[in-house]
Structures are given as structure tokens and as C-alpha cells.
Amino acid sequence: MGVGRKLEFDREETLDKAMRLFWDHGYTNTSLSELISELGISKPSLYNTFGNKENLFSACFDFYLSEYVKPKFDLLTGASETPLSDRLSNYFYGLIDLMADSDTPLGCLYVKSQAEAQSPNFPAGLSRMLLEASNVHHAELEQILSNEISVGQLPAEADVTKLSNYITAVSLGLAVQCRSGKSITELRDIADIAISSIV
Amino acid sequence: MGVGRKLEFDREETLDKAMRLFWDHGYTNTSLSELISELGISKPSLYNTFGNKENLFSACFDFYLSEYVKPKFDLLTGASETPLSDRLSNYFYGLIDLMADSDTPLGCLYVKSQAEAQSPNFPAGLSRMLLEASNVHHAELEQILSNEISVGQLPAEADVTKLSNYITAVSLGLAVQCRSGKSITELRDIADIAISSIV
DNA sequence: TGCGTACTATACCGTTCGGTATAAAATATG
DNA sequence: CATATTTTATACCGAACGGTATAGTACGCA
Numbered sequence: 001m002g003v004g005r006k007l008e009f010d011r012e013e014t015l016d017k018a019m020r021l022f023w024d025h026g027y028t029n030t031s032l033s034e035l036i037s038e039l040g041i042s043k044p045s046l047y048n049t050f051g052n053k054e055n056l057f058s059a060c061f062d063f064y065l066s067e068y069v070k071p072k073f074d075l076l077t078g079a080s081e082t083p084l085s086d087r088l089s090n091y092f093y094g095l096i097d098l099m100a101d102s103d104t105p106l107g108c109l110y111v112k113s114q115a116e117a118q119s120p121n122f123p124a125g126l127s128r129m130l131l132e133a134s135n136v137h138h139a140e141l142e143q144i145l146s147n148e149i150s151v152g153q154l155p156a157e158a159d160v161t162k163l164s165n166y167i168t169a170v171s172l173g174l175a176v177q178c179r180s181g182k183s184i185t186e187l188r189d190i191a192d193i194a195i196s197s198i199v
Numbered sequence: 200m201g202v203g204r205k206l207e208f209d210r211e212e213t214l215d216k217a218m219r220l221f222w223d224h225g226y227t228n229t230s231l232s233e234l235i236s237e238l239g240i241s242k243p244s245l246y247n248t249f250g251n252k253e254n255l256f257s258a259c260f261d262f263y264l265s266e267y268v269k270p271k272f273d274l275l276t277g278a279s280e281t282p283l284s285d286r287l288s289n290y291f292y293g294l295i296d297l298m299a300d301s302d303t304p305l306g307c308l309y310v311k312s313q314a315e316a317q318s319p320n321f322p323a324g325l326s327r328m329l330l331e332a333s334n335v336h337h338a339e340l341e342q343i344l345s346n347e348i349s350v351g352q353l354p355a356e357a358d359v360t361k362l363s364n365y366i367t368a369v370s371l372g373l374a375v376q377c378r379s380g381k382s383i384t385e386l387r388d389i390a391d392i393a394i395s396s397i398v
Numbered sequence: 399t400g401c402g403t404a405c406t407a408t409a410c411c412g413t414t415c416g417g418t419a420t421a422a423a424a425t426a427t428g
Numbered sequence: 429c430a431t432a433t434t435t436t437a438t439a440c441c442g443a444a445c446g447g448t449a450t451a452g453t454a455c456g457c458a
Contacts, residue, residue: 007435028228029318032416042437044418053416107314114378115306115314119228134379162388165381169389173372179313180333182364189361190368197396205455206405231446241406243448248405252446 011049012063014039019060024105026112027057028121054123061129064109072098077144084153085199088167092191095171099178100187108175110134138164154199163198170194210248211262213238218259223304225311226256227320253322260328263308271297276343283352284398287366291390294370298377299386307374309333337363353398362397369393 017039021030032053036043050056072094076087099107110130117127141164148154154163174187182190216238220229231252235242249255271293275286298306309329316326340363347353353362373386381389 025318026315029315029320031414033414034319042435043416045436047417048435106317111375112314114375115311116225116228117378118305119224120233121228131380159388162385162392165376165385166389166392169369169372169376171372172375173368173370176310176313176371176375177364177368179316181330186361186364189358190365193361193365193396194393197392230444232444241408242446244406246447 007045007049009039009041009045014041014049015059015063016067018056019064019109020105022057022060023064023107023109023112026116027053027126028116028119054126057126058129061109061113061126061133065133068098068104069095073140080151083199084148085195088195088198089191092171092174092195093188096174096178096184096187096191099175100184107179108172111172111175138168141167167194167198206244206248208238208240208244213240213248214258214262215266217255218263218308219304221256221259222263222306222308222311225315226252226325227315227318253325256325257328260308260312260325260332264332267297267303268294272339279350282398283347284394287394287397288390291370291373291394292387295373295377295383295386295390298374299383306378307371310371310374337367340366366393366397 018035021035021038025034032043032046035053035056036046039046041049046056050059072091075090075094079087098104110133113126114130114134116122117130142160145154145158145160145163149156149158149160154160170191174190177190178187217234220234220237224233231242231245234252234255235245238245240248245255249258271290274289274293278286297303309332312325313329313333315321316329341359344353344357344359344362348355348357348359353359369390373389376389377386
């Protein structure tokens with residue numbers, strides 16, 4: 001290693017650009033020619049670096065989760081002395097900011113991609129990856145809510161499975177509503193109602 | 200009219216088949232060859248009868264709304280002597296049955312299609328149609344909730360705009376969750392929490 | 399029966415798709 | 429500098445895309 005010509009592009013920067021394309025246009029509707037044109041790299045470079053389109057998407061999705069979604073998720077767990085309702089508010093408002101941010105495409109990459117799953121041109125491996133991500137997210141949310149019970153921020157009889165499914169459903173619904181043109185204010189109003197039914 | 204060879208297929212039956220394909224695979228990922236193979240008609244017949252792919256989808260979407268979604272929506276308005284919470288329950292449970300029905304594709308055609316909007320291969324005319332459908336739905340829901348206030352089933356200070364956005368968000372979230380593999384029971388539990396926060 | 403009409407089947411149009419073979423250009427190490 | 433290595437750019441692959449032109453076939457009407 002270290003031998004040979006150097007890459008003329010930054011891998012993470014390129015990954016971010018590709019992620020935005022997938023986020024905006026979806027997997028199948030993002031063509032290779034669009035990718036290489038927007039990323040500013042040649043087709044063989046793309047294949048040498050990321051394998052193929054499916055692998056590139058997989059890397060983009062991981063990047064999306066760790067760089068964009070995870071920070072919002074942390075708003076729910078961090079600062080546990082803060083009342084749960086405030087942290088839920090921070091969490092939902094954070095997601096809404098992300099979905100409606102004019103710097104990134106509208107909505108949520110997961111929702112966008114999940115809608116494409118089971119389509120004939122969508123790789124089965126990616127469908128499995130999405131399902132796995134959903135399950136992991138659910139388990140993490142359950143764990144967080146269980147902890148809230150033990151610290152007394154949620155009543156002992158609260159059903160963490162139902163609650164985490166509910167929270168996720170609202171989040172996903174917000175993403176679709178965002179794509180439907182709802183404003184940040186309207187989305188926050190939705191979140192407020194949801195929060196009031198949790199705590 | 201009445202002159203010439205007769206159509207060898209039933210228009211509505213064909214429309215229903217096409218709708219299911221779009222519902223399952225989305226607009227761009229439903230190819231013409233798949234359509235003619237599944238519909239059992241030839242490509243020129245399809246174009247003679249429906250114009251082009253975009254017009255066919257538009258007709259399918261109208262068919263979906265009137266034949267599949269409208270009956271669930273009526274569960275919310277009909278039998279107004281029934282408590283609102285019961286009608287909301289009928290409405291959400293009806294939608295869930297539709298989304299999770301094994302006879303039709305999982306999820307919701309609107310969510311599926313809205314996710315595709317703004318993609319380069321998705322006709323702009325269809326994007327406008329989806330937005331319009333969303334606005335009409337919202338207005339109808341607002342009208343229904345306003346009426347609930349006047350008959351005393353909702354408090355006078357209830358914000359019908361926020362509430363209808365919330366109800367829609369939950370419905371859309373349920374559709375995504377359904378695609379993520381959640382069971383009817385889990386989806387109903389989500390709806391139950393949502394209903395409890397409305398009435 | 400014969401004619402005009404409307405539907406159907408086959409074959410084809412140019413374009414784009416995801417992916418790759420070939421070879422030239424650039425760089426780290428000897 | 430020489431060479432091995434890795435990147436680039438160009439050109440190309442077969443397949444599938446949405447859509448259509450041509451021509452054949454079934455039917456209502458006179």
C-alpha cells in the first residue's frame with residue numbers, strides 16, 4: 001500500500017454527495033451517469049472505490065445513519081436529568097430540522113428507500129439491510145424507554161414496545177408529511193401532539 | 200361508437216391489476232413489459248385505452264382513492280351518533296386492514312408514490328396530482344373535525360388544522376411501518392395511542 | 399356480403415441502463 | 429531514472445427502457 005497513483009477525490013466527501021443523490025432521487029432513479037457527473041469522478045473510479053452501485057448505496061446509508069440521524073438520536077438519551085418531554089421535543093424537533101433542512105434533500109433516506117424495497121430493480125440485499133436497520137432502531141428505542149421507567153420518567157406500567165413503535169411511526173409520518181410540503185411549524189405541531197400522548 | 204372490434208378486456212379489471220403493480224413496485228419500477236404481461240393485453244391496446252404510462256398511473260391512483268381509501272374514510276364520517284373515538288378507531292383499523300391486507304400490496308400507494316416524486320423519471324404532472332390529493336385530503340379532514348366541534352365531540356378550543364395534520368402523519372407512519380414488517384396488532388397498538396391523544 | 403372501423407400482434411425505434419475491457423497517465427518505491 | 433502499482437479516461441457491452449409504425453384481424457352496420 002502507499003504505492004501507485006493517489007485518489008483525486010476525498011472518499012467521505014464523495015460519499016456524502018452520493019448520499020444526497022440517493023436521498024433525493026432514490027436508489028433506482030439515481031443513475032450511474034448522474035452519480036459520476038455529480039460526484040465528479042469517472043465510472044471506473046467509482047467502481048474501484050465502492051465496488052458497485054449496491055455497495056455504494058449501502059455505504060451511503062451507513063453514512064446517513066451515523067452522520068445525520070445518530071446526532072438527533074443522541075438528543076433523546078443525553079442529558080438524562082432533563083425531563084423526558086423536553087428530550088422528546090429535542091429529538092423530534094431535531095429530526096424535523098434534518099428532514100426540512102434546505103441544505104439536504106427533503107424527508108428521510110430510510111422512508112425513501114423502504115418505499116423502493118420489494119421493487120424488482122431494488123437489490124434484495126439492500127432490503128434486508130433496511131429491515132435490519134429498522135429492527136436495530138426499534139431495539140435501541142425500547143432500551144431507552146425501559147431506562148426511563150427505571151429512573152421514574154415513565155410510569156412502570158408503560159408498554160415500551162408499543163411506545164417505541166408509536167414514536168417511530170410518528171417520525172416516519174413526519175418524513176412523509178415533510179415531502180408533502182408541510183412547513184417546519186406544522187411538523188412541530190404534529191410532534192407536540194405526539195409528545196403530549198407519551199409523557 | 201359501437202362500430203368496430205370489441206375490447207377483449209374489462210377496463211376496470213385491468214385498471215385494478217395495474218394499480219396493484221404500481222402499488223407494489225412504484226411508478227418507475229413498473230415497466231411496460233411487466234404491465235402488459237401481468238395485464239394480459241398488448242402494448243398498443245394499453246396505449247389505445249389509457250394513453251400512456253403517466254395517464255395510466257393517474258387513472259390507477261384515482262381508482263385507488265375512490266375504491267380503496269374512500270370506504271375507510273367514510274368510517275370516520277358515517278354514523279355520527281357513534282362516539283368520535285370509536286369512529287377514529289374504525290378509521291385507523293380500516294386503514295391498517297387495507298395496508299396489511301394480503302390480497303393487496305403492503306402499505307399505501309400514496310406513500311409509495313410520494314417517495315418517488317421529484318425523482319428525475321417521475322413525471323412532474325403526477326407530482327402535482329399527488330400534492331393536490333394531499334391538500335384535498337387535508338381539507339376534508341379539517342372539515343370533518345370542525346363538524347365534530349360543532350356537535351360537541353371535540354372541545355371548542357381544539358385546533359383542527361393541527362389535529363388533521365397529526366392524524367394524517369400517523370396514518371402515513373403506519374403505512375411505512377407496515378412495509379417495515381409490523382403486524383396488524385402492532386399497528387393497531389400504535390393507532391390506539393394516537394386516538395387516545397386526540398379525544 | 400362488403401365496407402369502414404377499431405382493436406391486436408409483431409417488430410422496431412432511439413436512448414439509457416448497470417457494468418467492464420483496454421489502455422493511457424500519474425506516483426511511490428527501488 | 430526505472431519499474432511496479434494504482435489511478436484515470438475512452439469506448440464499449442448486452443439488456444431493458446418508454447413509445448410507435450405497420451399490418452393483420454375481428455366486428456357493427458348497410
